[in-house]
Amino acid sequence: MTQPNQKNSHSEIPIACVACHAREGGVCGTLSPSQLAQVVRKTARRRVQPQIEIIGQGDGIEHCAAIVRGVVKLSKMLADGRQQIVGLQFAPDFLGTPFLRECSLSAEAVTNVDLCVFPRALIERLAAEAPDLQRRLHVETLKKLCAARDWMLTLGRKTAKERVANFLYLVATRINFEDGPAREFDLPLSRADIADYLGLTIETVSRQITRLRKEGVIRVENRRRIIVPDIRRLMKNASIDS
Amino acid sequence: MTQPNQKNSHSEIPIACVACHAREGGVCGTLSPSQLAQVVRKTARRRVQPQIEIIGQGDGIEHCAAIVRGVVKLSKMLADGRQQIVGLQFAPDFLGTPFLRECSLSAEAVTNVDLCVFPRALIERLAAEAPDLQRRLHVETLKKLCAARDWMLTLGRKTAKERVANFLYLVATRINFEDGPAREFDLPLSRADIADYLGLTIETVSRQITRLRKEGVIRVENRRRIIVPDIRRLMKNASIDS
DNA sequence: CGAAGATTTGATAACAATCAAGGCTGGTGG
DNA sequence: CCACCAGCCTTGATTGTTATCAAATCTTCG
Numbered sequence: 001m002t003q004p005n006q007k008n009s010h011s012e013i014p015i016a017c018v019a020c021h022a023r024e025g026g027v028c029g030t031l032s033p034s035q036l037a038q039v040v041r042k043t044a045r046r047r048v049q050p051q052i053e054i055i056g057q058g059d060g061i062e063h064c065a066a067i068v069r070g071v072v073k074l075s076k077m078l079a080d081g082r083q084q085i086v087g088l089q090f091a092p093d094f095l096g097t098p099f100l101r102e103c104s105l106s107a108e109a110v111t112n113v114d115l116c117v118f119p120r121a122l123i124e125r126l127a128a129e130a131p132d133l134q135r136r137l138h139v140e141t142l143k144k145l146c147a148a149r150d151w152m153l154t155l156g157r158k159t160a161k162e163r164v165a166n167f168l169y170l171v172a173t174r175i176n177f178e179d180g181p182a183r184e185f186d187l188p189l190s191r192a193d194i195a196d197y198l199g200l201t202i203e204t205v206s207r208q209i210t211r212l213r214k215e216g217v218i219r220v221e222n223r224r225r226i227i228v229p230d231i232r233r234l235m236k237n238a239s240i241d242s
Numbered sequence: 243m244t245q246p247n248q249k250n251s252h253s254e255i256p257i258a259c260v261a262c263h264a265r266e267g268g269v270c271g272t273l274s275p276s277q278l279a280q281v282v283r284k285t286a287r288r289r290v291q292p293q294i295e296i297i298g299q300g301d302g303i304e305h306c307a308a309i310v311r312g313v314v315k316l317s318k319m320l321a322d323g324r325q326q327i328v329g330l331q332f333a334p335d336f337l338g339t340p341f342l343r344e345c346s347l348s349a350e351a352v353t354n355v356d357l358c359v360f361p362r363a364l365i366e367r368l369a370a371e372a373p374d375l376q377r378r379l380h381v382e383t384l385k386k387l388c389a390a391r392d393w394m395l396t397l398g399r400k401t402a403k404e405r406v407a408n409f410l411y412l413v414a415t416r417i418n419f420e421d422g423p424a425r426e427f428d429l430p431l432s433r434a435d436i437a438d439y440l441g442l443t444i445e446t447v448s449r450q451i452t453r454l455r456k457e458g459v460i461r462v463e464n465r466r467r468i469i470v471p472d473i474r475r476l477m478k479n480a481s482i483d484s
Numbered sequence: 485c486g487a488a489g490a491t492t493t494g495a496t497a498a499c500a501a502t503c504a505a506g507g508c509t510g511g512t513g514g
Numbered sequence: 515c516c517a518c519c520a521g522c523c524t525t526g527a528t529t530g531t532t533a534t535c536a537a538a539t540c541t542t543c544g
Contacts, residue, residue: 078400080481100381128373139342145387146342148390151394155441156438192522203525207500445491445492445532445535464541
């Protein structure tokens, strides 16, 4: 990794950002070189291992972050321990909710994750000055809202088999930043996490993966690795329209 | 009520907006008098009856609206007819997703609804000029995202009884703009819609309402009217924390 | 009053959860 | 290198919750 704080001569794009996966497509993409420089000064790169909590449920969240690499799960828990994953975030998604304090959820790395962490206050100040940034953050939130609502349909109305197929489709689609659906990929989640994402038990998840395998919809190389010979067929099993 | 399109002398707040329920708390609240005047010129008041579709699934959405009065359901449907309500919007919520085109869902009035309808393009233009408006819209979207994720927990991990109690709590909380939870209220939805909101069948919804009634958690005056003697008890039955 | 639609209630069936083993895999140490 | 252990995953048996099917009742409205 390049060192975080270098810049080349004429206040160009900071070197730390030049090759950054999360810049194009990510929120940083809207910033001018001078704004980027400003951000970089207050920014910390952080590497997080799987199962490490990034933000706790109910934290007064003083930081935001861009995911540079890896997958983060967002989850909510009931007092008795029942848990629901309410979002999976892949690079180059933005983490954290500037402008809103009250929404309690916890964020945890599920793979090795690289983050660019910013103070919330800085983002809020920059957003007030830069309409493009504000708008970019807004659009990202709208996309998350759309994804959340799609998932509500999955949770409320789909069968166990459809949910599992839907999950596999989602991972295939999002695991590779900015390519089409992957034909072959590693699941970022354990069976337990998949269950928590789908509102099922691990046993049911396991049985449905077995079923999809026996029906030839997927191949299972090992616990984590999945091959999808025909993405349309997977979509049909997930009751995904288009 | 005052008449809709008059203005008083010095380009003050348009009369149509002065007493508007949706202005304070709503997105219009951030607009200056002159911006409001601009908006009012391009705005249509619209009254919509129950079961009338406001936006169709997959429409290229050219309009947005503020809910002035009433309740709107947002829903998604699968090819085979299974349906899930993914959001209930009460006055003074904002409808529509400026800045994002692709999210397909349908919006339908569930009560008599009064709307202020704006061209999407106007909102986008104003938002680019007025950071406060952009920010206000962003915050509203963040709140909807938070609500959607809360509901994912309900759909994924709660029992039928908890879901119904959760729904009753939600209505009690939101039916009266800006008061505390109502002790007594009319359900805006039919049993069929409640079922579609909760990912259940109408029979199960009915049985759970009966159960909550028999246990004394609620009283049922008639099909629509509910009385909640003890809101804390209802929350406990819904497994809502605080 | 009668009819249509909405809601409730009852009986049964299906799907997923739970309880309980058993098997695989990856890591560790002999 | 192999054996063993722990954790994760799969499979099997059974139970329980909710869906489905069916009918009765209640409401509303002409």
